[in-house]
Amino acid sequence: MAGELEFEKPVVELRKKISELKEYMKNTDVDLTSEIDKLEARLQKLETEIYGNMKPWERVQIARHPNRPTTLEYISLLFTDFFECHGDRTFGDDEAIVGGIAKFHGYPITVIGHQRGKDTKENIRRNFGMPHPEGYRKALRLMKQAEKFRRPIISFIDTKGAYPGKAAEERGQSEAIARNLFEMAGLRVPVICVVIGEGGSGGALALGVGNYIHMLENSTYSVISPEGAAALLWKDSSLAKKAAETMKITAPDLKGLGIIDEIIPEVKGGAHKDLQQQAKYIDKILIDSMSKLQVLDEETLLNQRYEKYKRIGEFSFPTERIGVK
């Protein structure tokens, strides 16, 4: 299989050896069953060792994997009747964000998400999933529409960040992001956010103010990319691996910091290895979140969201500091 990562090589090689032995057995009379069984047991152990114990940098690589499933792929598996809506009604249609209406187990919802391309051509069209202000404004328009028709909102987060470009600044990238944070806080319908790939800074957060934030096991959420952090902190972007650890950007890290609600398990080796199965894992959490939120009245829903963000942060009042000069 293409796109194997360096750290999973031992698994890949062992798997290859097993299939070679099986092939050999098919063509000869030699019985290698016990040998194969032994290797398969070893493979399982090795998989658990490697995939069950992934380092932050390995997760970063999986989160960025070119084959990693995108928003539209999950939409097609999780929902029916998806109807994509375009444009912010003011400037244009930013294809780095997709959104529309659909049904989730028969229930009407609005879905929005960042959208990367699967190849170079599509990536250029979608600006590598890095939105301009009109993308955020399209998302906001669709969220307001959802509120009007009392539809819950599901948002998929998957971006390296908001696009750092001249036109983006001219059209108010800051304001577009800020406006979404502000308006999402007040949406009178359930909002569920799922980080499916990279959650890059303010550009990710702009679709990320909800009642629940979940992360796929190998997704990341960070204030800056590991490369950017390394360049900024140690003036050396080659220290990205170290930065990935220091900056605490993995799903378990964010769970530990009290930011996210659930870690959604991934299939062994990453979501791209089995899209169907991965969608089932997400489906399960979404059903759970939806059923918890649907019973809340509007006020409780808004208070829950308020308290969720109010809690985030670490500070103290050490009295001995008073008067310290």
Next chain:
Amino acid sequence: MLKELFTKTKTKPKKYATIPSKAAKQDVPEGIMTKCPNCKKILYTKELNKNYKVCTQCEYHFQMNSAERINSFLDFESFRELDREMVSGNPLDFPGYEEKLEQDRKKTGLNEAVVTGIGTVKGYEAAIAIMDAHFRMGSMGSVVGEKITRAIEKADELSIPFIIFTASGGARMQEGVLSLMQMAKTSVALKRFSDHGGLIISVMTHPTTGGVSASFASLGDYNFAEPGALIGFAGRRIIEQTIREELPEDFQTAEFLLKQGQLDAVISRVDMKEKIAAILDIHQPGGTFEWQEN
């Protein structure tokens, strides 16, 4: 009258005591003369300070620290600080972070990059948050987010306006994603306050970039900026690297944002108190309607 207050605070014991910071000294050396970095005119430091640290020749706005802002913007001795003792933890166990904080505490006499409290502007009461770029470049960590959120909640509780002066390089890297989440936290608080009818005034001062620009700084009912202030989401160098073209000189300045429709007005610091007070006046809860002869 304002100018009087400004000088008076120098001799009278201040309710809000601060140690003159080293960074502030760099901005305006404690010497008799100060050179304007923009027009190169040599100015009397005393006169410059009387003029709110605005160059009398070219109107270049020297950076202010939070104490100077409080003294120049709020009514004399009206400021009551909130959460002064709140300090940051080291949530990521980031190497050297505590030492850096300690250094800046010593350097600035502040515990964090924002000072919050209640004060009056020409008699109008408001909750105020003043960011100070001399502390960790005004970057936003947990304490900055929490203090601003509490100031917004205080404004909500007392039904008074919320005014923020921003000055920030963006996120506090050493607090990682917790820093990012402060954008959401403050915005969520502003939304609730706004839904209760609260008035939000944002004044962006040099520099206001990154996560601060992309959250509360841009969420005022009125968004203002001081002349020449750098305001933007992405850094100039990153944009130039991305689009491989040189950006115009005035890119991401207050004047540029005004032209792009991102600001209500650019206000000189000399007029700041007067103009904001006028806005506060218009938003006072009205009595019965009475026609006034102009």
